Amino acid sequence: MTHLAPEAVGDAGAPAQRPGEPAQSESRPSPSRSGGWLSRRWVQILAEVVVSVVAALGFTLLSRHIGVNPMNRLGQVSGLARLQLHVAVLGLPLLGLLLYTAYRGSARRHALVKRLVCGALAGLATGVVAGGIVVALRGTPHPLGGQEGDPSVLVEMANSFLSGEGMSGIYPPAFPALIALWAKVRYDGLGSSGFALHDLQIVCSALVGPMAYLSWRLLLRPFWALLIAVPAAVLFLDPVRPYSHVVMIVLLPLLGYLFRELRRSAGRTPKSLVLRGAGLGAVFGGLFLWYSGWFVWAAPGAAVLFFFLFPWRAGAPAVKRAALYVGAVLVTAGVIGAPLLYQMARLGSQTPDRYAYLGVYADPGYVLGWISDRTGFIKYNQWPVPGEMAGQTGFALLLILGVGLGVGLGLRHVMVRTAAAVLAGAWLARFWFASHMAHDKAVQLFPRTTWIIMYSLMILAVLGVMAAVQRGSGWTERTLRPASAAPSARVIPRRTVRQLSAGMVCAVALFATMGASWSVNRYMPTHEDTDLMGLDAWRAHNIKLPNGKCPRFAPNKDCEDLDVKLWKQFKDDGEIWCANIVAKDWPAICGRKAPFKDKSVE
Structure with missing residues (x-):
């Protein structure tokens, strides 16, 4: 049977027992002889958490010392190169230590080093992204997006909290409330919410990697947790709204953990079930x-x-114990989420989503790429670019192959079932809302299922590879072991497995640094005429400071005044708004005349 995670996480490299040697439990040194408190499991878990978080936030702080002008391309390239230099100086010694213990260290020491190095790499991956945002916003206290788009809405919601108005419609209140709290504690309260958002965009971006990795460590060993967490964090992280995607990233492994504990509930005491469920x-x-x-x-x-x-x-x-556990989960979650649940029940039908953009006009069957309303003037019929095989790219085919391995070899395991179930549910919901869009004149955010569908596919593919490796190694041991060999003898030495695993960690680290640089580069300031994602950083440099002066690297001498607005619900006109479409194309795309004229006509 394929095991996604061992009962005792971290003992993957334990050497096999040799003939004539005492059992492992007898040969292991006592805690006092093997490092004392470092051999305790809770200490190792705490160390893994601390190392990952410190790596993420520490690298972000280090990035504050990169002195470039982010408003010109040469300065941006120098900043990107300095980020890569810093992460190489910090990361290469870690990888060197990992490889050294894989070749020369004991199994116990290598297991500890491996979990700490994997945690640090997860932190550094998104620390680079957060550090890049520090560079992109150097010289301005304003957030990505400035006073436009979603960041402006978040600031207005925070201002509403500071003014005592409370929750804003059905939008999740925790992040706007945190902006308001930080603005009050760190800055001057009302009017400084944008400065608070600037800080939280950076800090929350840095913490996405550790949160993703640590959530997967509930189920998987360090390497496999890293192999899912790092690509997901780098790919899905949006520093403009870093609070959003981290929920998706950690939600799926937490659901898998919930279902695993449900299956084990019969063997736990009622008190343990209540405490675990409530937590x-x-x-x-x-x-x-x-x-x-x-x-x-x-x-x-x-x-x-x-x-x-x-x-x-x-x-x-x-049944009673399982019901007790599920009840504790639902009651606790319901009590905490009650304010938002009440708002959704009261106002949900009054706030339909009618905003369309390039992803809405694309083939709804395409789920392996995302494009926002920062299109760079790509037209609706130019994206996505079709692949070689029935429109699918080589990456898509490899991913689908991995999914087949996961479903075929690992379906008995709870995380494979969880990812497959979420994938099927999100797939059906996507096409349900998309099929009703023309009739209901509401988008209902269906393109956002692209992310959770792609994430589920990535999870299934990684677990499929893991299942194939474990099944293949088990088959090799059973088939190639000589009949006269002892049962504990191994065809593939454990040290070889450790060395190969260490090399694959190095490969993931290389991907992480390249992928993080790609992510950062998208957010480097670009003029509004480009209509790229870098426009958000450009806008942050174009708003006056509280003293009335422009930021240090402001592109214009007459930058915008800083406005203080409270949140207001837009009036629903019952029609879809088609963004990224010029007025003359509205009848063909939206089925109605545009409520504006093209600038070129004016």
Whole structure:
């Protein structure tokens, strides 16, 4: 049977018992002889958490010393190169230590080094992205986006909190409330919410990597957790709204953890079940207030999977304990999320999503790429670029192959089932809302299912590769071991496995630094005429400081005044707004005349 994670995480490199040697439990030195408190599991877990968070935030702070002008391309390239130089100086010694212990160290020492190095790499991956935002915003206290788009809405919501108006409609209140709190504690309260958002965009971006990695460590060993967490964090992280995607990234492994504990509930005491359920429910409730959208897309598949995994036929005692655990989760999550649940029940039908952009006009069957309303003037019929095989790229085919491995070899395992269920539910919800869009004149955020569908595919592919490796190694040991060999003898030495694993960690680290640089480069300031994602940073440099002066690297001498606005709900006109479409194309795309004229005509 393929095991996604061992009971005792971190013992993957333990050497096999040799003939004539005492059992492992007898040969292991006592804690006092093997490092004392460092051999304790809770200390190792705490060290892993601390190392990952310190790596992320420490690199972000280090990036403050990169002195370039981010408003010209030469300065941006120098800044990107300095980020790569810093991460290489910090990361190469870590990888060197990992390789040294894989070749020369004991199994116990290598296991500890490996989990700490993987945690540090996860932190450095998004630390580079956050550090790049520090460089992009050098010289201005304003956030990405300035006073336009979604950042302006977040600032207005925070101003509403500071003015005592409370929650803003059905939008998750936790992040705007945190902006308001930080503005009050760190700055001057009302009028400084944009400065608070600037800080939180950077800090939250840095923490996405550690949060992704540590959530996957609930289920997987360090390498496999890193292999899912780093690509997901780098690919999905949006520093303009870093609070959003981290909820999606951690939600799926937490759902897998929930279902795993549900299956184990029969063997736990009622007190343990209540405490575990309440703790996990508190996490779910907090995430729901942080950003609720991913719960909507994950709920259909998770709900169906729950009915399959609940121990209905295991007897009354098992059913009661499982119900106690689920009840503790739901009650705690419901109590914490009650304010937003109430708003959604009261105002949900009054706030339809009618904003369309390039992703809305594309083939809804395309789920392996995302483009926002910062298109760079790409037209609706130019994206996505079709691949070689029925429109699918080589990457898509490899990913689908990995999904086949995951479903074919690992379907008995809870995380494979969880990812597959969420994928199916989000897939059906996507096409349900898209198929009703023309009739209901509402987008209902269906293109955002692209992210959770792609994430589920990535999870299944990685778990498929892991299942193939574990099945293949088990088959090799059973088939090639000589009949006269001892049962503990191994065809593939454990040291070879450790060395190969260390090399693959190095490969993931290389991808992380290249991918993080790609992510950062997208947010480097570009003039508004380019209509690229760098426009958000450019706008941040074009707003006056509280003293009335322009930021140090402001592109214009007559930069904008700093406005203080409270949040107001837009009036719903019952029609879809087609962004990224010129007026003359509105009838062909939107089915109605544009409510504006093209600038070129004017």
